[in-house]
Amino acid sequence: MYYKFDVVIVGAGGAGLMAAMQLEGASVAVLTKVYPTRSHTGAAQGGVAAALGNQEEDHWKWHMYDTVKGGDYLVDQPAAEVLTREAIDAIYELEHRGLPFNRTADGRIDQRRFGGHTRNFGEGPVRRSCYAADRTGHMLLQTMYQSSIKNQVRFFNEYLVLDLLLNNGQACGVVAMEIRTGEIHTFHAKAVMFATGGYGRAWRITSNAFACMGDGMAIAYRRGIPLEDMEMYQFHPTGIYKVGVLLSEAARGEGGKLLNNEGEYFMERYMPTLKDLAPRDIVSRCILQEVHAGRGIDGKDYVYLDLRHLGAKVIEEKLPDITDFARNYLGVEPITEPVPIQPTAHYAMGGIPTDIDARVVIDPQWTPLPGFYAAGEVACVSVHGANRLGTNSLVDLIVFGRRAGKHMAKFIKESSHAPLPPEPESYSRELVSTMFASTGGESAARIRSALQNEMDEKVFVERDEKGLQEALDTLDRLQDTYTRVQLQDKGKKFNTELVEAIELGFLLECSEATIHGALARQESRGAHYRTDYPHRDDANWLKHTLAYKGAKAHDVRLDFKDVQMVDDPVFVPKERKY
Amino acid sequence: MRIPSGYGPRLSGAGGFETFSWYFFRISGVALIFLALIHIFLNHVATDVSCTSYQLVAMRYTNPFWRLYDWLLLTLALLHGMNGLRVVIDDYVRSRGWQLTLQSVAGLVTLTYFMLGTITLITFQTAGALGPGCLR
Amino acid sequence: MYRGQSGMWSWLLHRITGLGVLLFLLIHVVDIGLLNFGSKVYNEGISLFGTAAVRVLSMALIGGLLYHSFNGVRIILIDFWPKGARYQGVMFAIVMALTIVSFLPMAYFVMGPVFGWPTGNLRGGA
Amino acid sequence: MNVLMRIRRFDPDKDNKPYWDEFRVEMDPIDRLLDALNTVKWTMDGTLTYRRSCAHGVCGSDAMRINGRNRLACKVLIRDIGNKVTIEPMLGYPVLRDLVVDMDAFFDKYKSIKPYLITTDSEPGTERLQSPEERARYDEGTKCILCGACTGSCPSVWGNPDWVGPATIVNAHRFIFDSRDQGGADRLAILGQRNGVWRCRTIFNCADACPRGIPVTELIEQVKRAIVYGGDTKVE
């Protein structure tokens, strides 16, 4: 089938839907490989940050300071300014669309503490995270979906996008497979937006959904668009032991504390001011240090999250989902027992490089690719730098999703449909038919599993040259094996084995870019901690990496892009202490 | 506390036949508990069924109260029960044509039975047929 | 098959007993109609109710009606008492208990005459 | 733990009618049933088809009939099902393949009650005010993840697939009782109709099936009462 729209948005998470909302009057298609309400945004628990100051004094500039510092100064500061300023209006917009935030006694949006968010440039924790119990992301996603129903957005549910169509340096559409029928469709558009989320499934212990396979990043990457700062991958300190399911930072925002096997609340020793509410990269590393020092529980690689002192009321009312997870997946009763946790793969700070209008930029000179937009976890405007603060992702979705929508609204008025490239579907059809035709006998599940083990072991909270080299070799081998993946399922209808195999290809490429960035960056900054280069090196590395795809895993080309600063002394890079 | 936010209008109840039907089930149900259970008690416990004869009925119907009582029981049970049947048909019969046919039949049956019962109750003559006179 | 819970079984029984009682009512109106044909016709018709077989059917009717009535009250409580839904399971147990407790003596009176048990009512034990 | 999985299979391309398939897998007691399905798919039979995404009960993808009851495969632990488990697609939806059912009609029903905030007056510069009590009034409904487990467990839906079903009413409740919303009367009028709220016969399978612990029937009853009495959106 051939479809023609003004705008095609790939992804119906928070970022995609927020953009769709801004396009009233235009013809818009939203493509998603899962039903919109199943998007991963729904898993976000803790909250969404904005300096509303409903509970105590707060300013967007303090928020910006925390964002820049939390990102270990790899943040593009003008983008962080946009993020924190516009967060406030974006939150009100969500409220007006019906998002059921928790309320203060005087009826305003309630706010709570979250890691790394401080008052007056680092003096102490501040209440900045707007929340709806511990299902803020769920409420955000539902609200956005409801709004799209009101605005009669056209959804294509369970469509797997396989390719981005470019012609003469301009984006002109996408090609997708309808999972239900196995048919290939072309979507012709003036503007294309990617909002496909992250790739947390590259690790075994992960908080991410099965759908988080890095599709958007890899599709762009295959079309010659670079991926920025892929080495910056966040590991959340409190995943459920062995399962990876997240226990939100909200648990610590409400007063939960980390405990080692000696019964010590060890974060007090590492970070005297913010303690358990220090940024995630730091807390994850502290947990690992405790484990290395033999203070993990039972000498194993996990510690406890202690909520017992909060009392049953706070636990049941403010953290109901988290409590449910602990009970269900561990059989642990958080009211009376501490909960076993370990760091879990969580969030990609890197991604498709964009400017503050969410336009995709393809080189260190910030040259935009006309008609191509990206926002959300798939993108890297670089508001998160080397480490994202909790609650800053949802703000990212709504602020830059909104900006993408507004910019596209303008763009489609000023431009017409670029012609499609010749045989637009050939790449996608071949991708699918080679999968079906292959008789190599390899299994996608086995390759994925090998990849995840390697990433868990060598591309985790701590990395070094040797491990990364080995990981790269492994990846090279896995990519080779991948060409011989054979499907058992030769059906066309709802062939999820085919979907998984295609997604694995995406995942391998995102991992490749990650490892290359990590190898190149010979310093430790934010989430990227190199045991062989344990210090931050602003002289050489205050810059972003851009990875361009090569023929094989080893052939990636790296380029670099300067970090953008604003002219204000408070934002000058300093050592990061809390 | 209620914040004078100015929102949240009073909801006006929404009527309609289905709403009425639902309500009618409940009201007639409550009435039927008494009507039906007392009826059963009288005819199966207080007197044995074998004593229910033309004569016994005639004795009862000298008092118009029992005529009214039985008429109410008949009417309510019939309407309640046949409405129940209508609902069941609505639930399980998917074809619109069959639904209409069956429900018209049900309606016709209700009407016929209502007439039959009512006429019997009104026209029944008690004179000369009094007394329990158990059968057999 | 779906493995439901008490609410599902209670509904199924309610529906079946409701329809059963309705069927009986439809027959009953016809036999009442016999009154129009005079005492002989009526008495002949109604005498059927005294036979053992019809007594068993009457018992089913009574049991069904008892259950349907009590459960009807349960449904009405669920509908109009704000806390009703929370106690539906408990109420179902009560309904079953009430049904059985009130059914047994009724059954005794209905079947008594067949077995010659003393019932003490009009014509009882005869 | 060794688990025998009996799975109802159906491939529209190959099969005239559904059939039973069996697999034996070795699982950890604290693994999820979803892990067991994955084990089958990844190591035994790649054609086994089901939906899943979040793997921890928040996205609503994997509602299916597990030992006769609608549950999320990612919220059922192996230790709670024992050595044998029967898995079937949900009732009340057309089966697309194996455990995957067609949810389009489900979402259409959801859309029919205007599931979005309706306001007629102009937006304030900041947030609309709402007291914590008013917020609590509709809290339960906001937990819904649209998994469809309730609707697929309801005998009224099995009998009459046109009926809106419990999930729709839960989501209507979420807006009807939101003090900011002004479309309540509209929704009640829709739900007062033939395929509205009255087809609920208080069967309670829905409340039992809901993986989010929403007291579904209780919410439906509140909507019924709102239709009959009218009333305020205040706390009951």
Ligand SMILES: Cc1cc2nc3c(=O)[nH]c(=O)nc-3n(C[C@H](O)[C@H](O)[C@H](O)COP(=O)(O)OP(=O)(O)OC[C@H]3O[C@@H](n4cnc5c(N)ncnc54)[C@H](O)[C@@H]3O)c2cc1C
């Ligand atoms: C457990 C957890 C808790 C979190 N808590 C918080 C929090 O409290 N606060 C916070 O700020 N952030 C939080 N985050 C991070 C945040 O939720 C995510 O980064 C964010 O939701 C990503 O949103 P998105 O719109 O970019 O993408 P997603 O919500 O992941 O949506 C991706 C969309 O793209 C579609 N898609 C993907 N690939 C394709 C394809 N090939 N074809 C078609 N469609 C495709 C998917 O179907 C989906 O609709 C949390 C993350 C996790 C994992």
Ligand code: HEM
């Ligand atoms: C004795 C007291 C009675 C009470 C309290 C009562 C109550 C009720 C109620 C509340 C309902 C509605 C069920 C629902 O909407 O889910 C109902 C349904 C019904 N009743 Fe009764 N009822 C009584 C007597 C009768 C009698 C005497 C008959 C037979 C004539 C009868 C036949 C039915 C039928 C057929 C239904 C429909 C069943 C269904 O929809 O599932 N009821 N009853």
Ligand code: SF4
């Ligand atoms: S009410 Fe519960 S069972 Fe029904 S769709 Fe919502 S979450 Fe699923």
Ligand code: F3S
């Ligand atoms: S199971 Fe169905 S009938 Fe009502 S109480 Fe639940 S919706």
Ligand code: FES
């Ligand atoms: S996979 Fe998301 S609910 Fe089970």
